[in-house]
Amino acid sequence: MIPCFNEKHTIEKVVKDFRKELPDADIYVFNTSNSASPLLWSYTTGSWGMYVDISGNGKYVAAGGYEQIVYLFNTLSPDPIMNYTVGNGLDDIALSDDGNYLAVPAYDKKLYLLHNHFR
Numbered sequence: 001m002i003p004c005f006n007e008k009h010t011i012e013k014v015v016k017d018f019r020k021e022l023p024d025a026d027i028y029v030f031n032t033s034n035s036a037s038p039l040l041w042s043y044t045t046g047s048w049g050m051y052v053d054i055s056g057n058g059k060y061v062a063a064g065g066y067e068q069i070v071y072l073f074n075t076l077s078p079d080p081i082m083n084y085t086v087g088n089g090l091d092d093i094a095l096s097d098d099g100n101y102l103a104v105p106a107y108d109k110k111l112y113l114l115h116n117h118f119r
Contacts, residue, residue, distance in 0.1 A: 012076050041078035045071065051090055056097030060116065064090045070104050072116060081118045086110070 043063075050065040054075070064070035066089050072082040087108035094103040102114040 015076055040075070043071070043073070043078045043080070045069070051093040053093045053095040055095050055099035057099060060095060060099035062093050062095045062102050064093055064104065066090070068106075070102065070112075070114065072102060072114075072118075074118075082114070082116065084112070084114055086112050 045063065045065060046067050050063060052061065052063045054061050059075055061073045061075055062070065063073070064086075068085050068087065068089055070084045070086060070090065070093065071080040073079070074081055086104055086106040087110060089107040091105040091107060096102070100116050102116065104112040104114065106112060
């Protein structure tokens with residue numbers, strides 16, 4: 001567990017350093033400041049409609065909308081680790097508990113199954 005106090009600009013490097021030394025460890029970050037903003041990060045997609053899901057382990061967030069692009073994020077960073085364009089708009093998003101798979105039904109009557117190869 002990594003306690004932090006208003007470290008939203010440096011915590012990503014701290015977590016990466018821990019991950020390098022302890023590659024198999026589960027890392028949990030918590031904010032010990034009562035005055036800190038609850039916002040971890042934000043990302044502008046350009047889409048006005050949005051579907052969002054978070055993995056059961058809390059490590060990944062998937063988002064997508066009417067712009068036909070699905071984004072996958074590590075919850076520690078606002079930079080997408082993956083994006084994929086589906087046909088004719090999204091109808092929903094479902095992320096597996098471990099973040100390995102992302103299922104996206106689209107309005108082109110196809111189901112897209114994406115694999116998170118960034119794990």
